[in-house]
Amino acid sequence: MNKKSAMMSLVLLPMMSMAQSVTSPNGNVEVKFSLTGNGQPTYEMSYKGKTVCKPSHLGLELVKDKHASKGKDETDLMDGFSETGSKTSSFDETWKPVWGETATIRNNYNELEVNLNQPSTKRNITIRFRVYDYGMGLRYEFPQQNELNYFVIKEEHTQFAMTDDHTAYWIPGDYDTQEYEYQITPMTGIREVISNNREVYKSNSSTTVFSDTGVQTSLQLKTNDGLYINIHEAACLDYPTMHLNLDEKTLTFESWLTPDAVGRKGFIQTPFNTPWRTVLVSDDARDMLSCKLTLNLNEPCKIDDTSWIHPTKYCGVWWNMIVGTKSWAYTYDYPSVRLGVTDYGKCKPNGVHGATNEEVKRYIDFAARNGLHEVLVEGWNEGWEDWFGHQKLDVFDFVTPYPDFDIRMLNDYAHSKGVKLMMHHETSASILNYERHLEDAFNLMNKYGYDAVKTGYVGDIIPRGEYHYSQLSNNHYQHVIETAAKHHIMVNAHEATRPTGICRTWPNLVGNESARGTEYEAFGGSVPYHTVMLPFTRLQGGPMDYTPGIFETQLSTWSNNTSYVHTTLCGQLALYLVMYSPLQMAADLPEHYEKYDDAFQFIRDVACDWDDSKYIEAEPAKYITVARKAKGTDDWFVGGKTGEEEHLAVVKLDFLDKGRKYECAIYQDAADADYEKNPKAYKIVHKTVKKGDTLKIKEARGGGFAVSLKAV
Structure with a gap:
């Protein structure tokens, strides 16, 4: 049963900069907000009286852009602010996830909304804090207004000022991959490890390590006095993925957004809300695993009928190819192939192709005998002979099977055994090509009874120069999820951006890889x-x-x-x-x-x-x-x-x-x-x-x- 309490109080504080605070429902977490002498938004955070974040600045640096400011120099949204008002409120609900670790999740927080005006530009922004018993989230909100319609972000400067040289559990900041082993060092040890392992960090299929002190979220920290701190983000929609960069002198992490192909971090049209920047904190490590801060900061489910979404146990034609005893490719006859041109009927099979009718039927029988729901098949479709490393725009069409994969027969056979096949769409990171073929690919799945797809984005993103975690790429991943929902298809995205709790809103996103x-x-x-x-x-x-x-x-x-x-x-x-x-x-x-x-x-x-x-x-x-x-x-x-x-x-x-x-x-x-x-x-x-x-x-x-x- 949901219980919501409306606004508790309204405090009008025009043109004042006094500190305000909001505490969690149980009082353990406190967040204070103030403006510095030059009008820069600042917050600090504590847990049971211990400082978690020292005074940390907030703001966005903007770039000159003819569409954003008519060719004039842009004024940053960093300082020069006055407060025009604030309000606090409380919220308490219990919601039911479509699937999850628990049948219900409680979403209980106290909120502080601070409204700011920049007199020099006549622009208004809101900074919103939601404070939970186990942490907090903050975000920037830009209402629609005459003086702020379009703007381009050069950098977001959200800070997390730490109190000491905490133990950090981290992987290097990278615009393209999370497929790293975690390092465990003091915060000030990050530089030494990255500097000494630069070549190692270039070994993946697509890597862009951007700084000697940059790390990715979710960043886990542990203090000497027994606090566990986790920094991440929630609801990253129409925005680039956030990394963190450490200032070693001040022990302050600052947001570092993924750029686009020309180095810009985000194109914004108001009204707009940024993703939440989150800090999870406890003196019990178990709370890092059980508290659902990220999910709670996302919007409720937007799919009206979720009956087709189901947790799934599966097996598949995959591990043999990974280990090297089987191949994704059908033939070794040609060094390159062209969709719609290469005649596979004239090719000699290589003898080690994994996705054959015989092999897939063997996995279907195994799944049926052992109560597994689905069988993943990789390498079923034409194009794998030169799929990687060539930056091909038109590498796959996602509908044309190899000669030894009878898509109708195999799906009929699987269904007769009470099993479904799971689709595989490797895009070779050509998101342009995938979007061109997406409707046809999903229509084919609907035709044959597939209800789940594993997508892949191995390699450098096309359009060329884009990164895996840029605003454009993130919008693509979301487009795939929402389009799949219309077709009643569940999505398991590999090599996509790291998840930020969007599965609450779109529970057909049943899985991601986004890690090693x-x-x-x-x-x-x-x-x-x-x-x-x-x-x-x-x-x-x-x-x-x-x-x-x-x-x-x-x-x-x-x-x-x-x-x-x-x-x-x-x-x-x-x-x-x-x-x-x-x-x-x-x-x-x-x-x-x-x-x-x-x-x-x-x-x-x-x-x-x-x-x-x-x-x-x-x-x-x-x-x-x-x-x-x-x-x-x-x-x-x-x-x-x-x-x-x-x-x-x-x-x-x-x-x-x-x-x-x-x-x-x-x-x-x-x-x-x-x-x-x-x-x-x-x-x-x-x-x-x-x-x-x-x-x-x-x-x-x-x-x-x-x-x-x-x-x-």
């Missing part, structure tokens, strides 16, 4: 603590399609790939709980799951939609343990993941229903398990448990555990 995923385990691996960092960072904005479930972790046992997965087998099972997503892949090959069928039982059983979630223990890069109650049932699942050190998880079963017994299956690392030396050593323990019992489970290095608790 499992595929990198085949490209040299990721540090064992990587998956114990992502929930504190990347997952702050929305779920990730991490593609877990690799059982044959030592790839050389079945391929020529010498890399290995940097977790134990049970650590892979833990990811289905620790890495929350309504879209979960059983990413390994069917024959590998058949080899470890007793462990695969957990993947069969585990849910991907939840009524409740309780974070039992957490510490960034160290360990996470979470319990989740499956949607519409009395069954619980528990997962624990650790980093580079062993960990003893203590799970008190206080969340179970009183008076009930539960059949408990514990999938845990064997005594001698180790992600490097003995990754596939595990044991399964069965017992009956009840509320009040305690499980003590040892996790190996890079290991983890998974527990199913089925109500008797």
Whole structure:
């Protein structure tokens, strides 16, 4: 039931600069706003009396633009402001997500709205603060007005002034990718690591590291006196993605927006609201994972009928290509191909194409036997022979299958087995081409019964010179989501911008990659603590399609790939709980799951939609343990993941229903398990448990555990 309380008070303060404050509903978080002597907006923030952000300035620097200011020099929206009024209000509602970690989410905050005027330009702006028990969000609002209709942003100067040289968990600021391992250093150690790893940071398919002290959000910090701080953004719509750049002398992070092809940061028409700039804070690391600040700062769902949106477990023709035993391409006859010109009927098949009728049917049968909902197929469509590295505008048409992929037959076969195929649209980062073909591509999906698409944006963006996280690119990703909704299609976007909670408004956005995923385990691996960092960072904005479930972790046992997965087998099972997503892949090959069928039982059983979630223990890069109650049932699942050190998880079963017994299956690392030396050593323990019992489970290095608790 929703409960809303209207404005509590109205305070008119024309032309005054006295400090104002607003506190969270429980009083733990306080935000103060004031104008400096030269009229620059400034805020500061505290938690339980401890300073989180010292006085930090706000404002936007504008550029000279003939459309924005008739060719005249532009006046920045940085200072020279007077306050014309302010008001405070409170809001309290409980809303139901279409899918999520919990059945309901409470959105309870106190708000301060400050109205400002710049007398020299006669322009008005509003700065709005929403203060929660666990953090705050702020944004700039530009009402429609005679003196401010169009403007171009040179840079946004939102500051986050830290109190000390906190421990930072970070990846380098980059306009094109988040596919990095997280670094753990003092804030002042950022420069040294980036400077020493410049060449490493250029190794991805598309990278643009912009500063020696730049980092990406979501940025996790930890203070020496026990505070956890997280800086991010929410509701990034029609705006470039925000990064942070550190001033090492003042220990101040400042927003740094992604530019367009000519270096401009944003083209704005009023009325307009910027994304929210968020600061999450607590003295308990578990709050970093359970509090829904980013979601709450987004608008309610805009899809009237959401019955077609469903959490999904899937497998697919993918891992073989990633590891290198199969190919996306159909033929090796030609060094390049042209859509509508190359005759694949005259080409010799290369013999290792993955998306063949026979192979896809094998995955469909596996999915049907094991209760998986869908089968992803990559490399089904013409054009993969020279899809990457050539900046081709017309690389794919998204409707023409290879000769060995019978799209009608395979979809009919899948549907006869109670399974659906999942579409794959790799755009090769040509967003111009994708938008030209989008309606035809979605119409084809509707024709054959596809209801989900995995999109990809590998490579440099076309139009050439644009970045993956620019305003234009972000508008493209949103256009795809909204167009897909009209066709009742769910979207799982890879290599797109990092999510900022938009899945609340558009819940057909069921997943993103936007981080270093499992595929990198085949490209040299990721540090064992990587998956114990992502929930504190990347997952702050929305779920990730991490593609877990690799059982044959030592790839050389079945391929020529010498890399290995940097977790134990049970650590892979833990990811289905620790890495929350309504879209979960059983990413390994069917024959590998058949080899470890007793462990695969957990993947069969585990849910991907939840009524409740309780974070039992957490510490960034160290360990996470979470319990989740499956949607519409009395069954619980528990997962624990650790980093580079062993960990003893203590799970008190206080969340179970009183008076009930539960059949408990514990999938845990064997005594001698180790992600490097003995990754596939595990044991399964069965017992009956009840509320009040305690499980003590040892996790190996890079290991983890998974527990199913089925109500008797």
